[in-house]
Amino acid sequence: MAKRLIPSFNRILVEKIIPPSKTNSGILLPEKTPKLNSGKVVAVGPGAQDRDGKHIPVNLKEGDTVLLPEYGGTEVKLGEKEYHLYRDDDILGTLHD
Incomplete structure (x- = not known):
């Protein structure tokens, strides 16, 4: 049984996206290719509270x-x-397509 982590407060759990090192046809890509530091949101916390106790929701959702x-x-x-x-x-x- 796999464990599932639910982040606390305004935290999000992200799986980093690793760019491919070769194409589908097997051509190796040079490491100097600029890569974007991106990831996919896996889990989102419930949000935080401000000083007055008002709930501040997280702006992201799973799958973003x-x-x-x-x-x-x-x-x-x-x-x-x-x-x-x-x-x-x-x-x-x-990031959007």
Whole structure:
């Protein structure tokens, strides 16, 4: 049975997107290709409270593709997979096709 992590407060759990190192036809891609530091939101906390006790919801939802900061986040290992835990306001933006 796999464990599931539900983030606390305004935190989100992200699985980083690793760009492919070769194409479908087997051509190796150079490592100098610029890569976007992005990830997919796996789980979202319930949100935080302000000083007056008012609920502040998280702006993201599960399945969103997000732009991550270069540094930060907490690495979390669940089973064989690696995830990163960020605060909602650490996320730089969402990516759309």
